[in-house]
Amino acid sequence: MGTRGLNVRIQWLEIKAMQEKSEVVMNELVDYTSNSFDFIARQNAIGALKRLNYCNEQLVKNLALGVQKANWKLAKSCGLLLRHFYNSDFKELVEKTIQALELKEDQSNRINKYLVVK
DSSP: OOSGGGHHHHHHHHHHHHHOOOHHHHHHHHHTTSTTSOHHHHHHHHHHHHHHTOOOHHHHHHHHHHHTSSOHHHHHHHHHHHHHHHTTTTHHHHHHHHHHSOOOHHHHHHHHHHHSOO
16 A cells, blocks of 8 residues: 555554554554565664554564665664664563574674664
């Protein structure tokens, strides 16, 4: 629905989530951050979830995978949102989820680059 990047659908979900934090709505927004969707949809969902200050294990996994992408705009957006949640009440969730992922050293380094504030 909508134009490029599912912007109308994501905006509608964001508004609905502000009215009532339904798990179904939040999970759909999180799903839009996955590799199954195009760059613009992922960027739109990342922005919505940051504004809603919502984080769960699947979102952390999607962001960790997004940091690995060659598209530097997507990688940076994913990394900055990981940092945002890492520096908030979600720090333990971010740490636990990233530790559970089977990452190569270079993949871990890419993620840690965003988690360590210089």
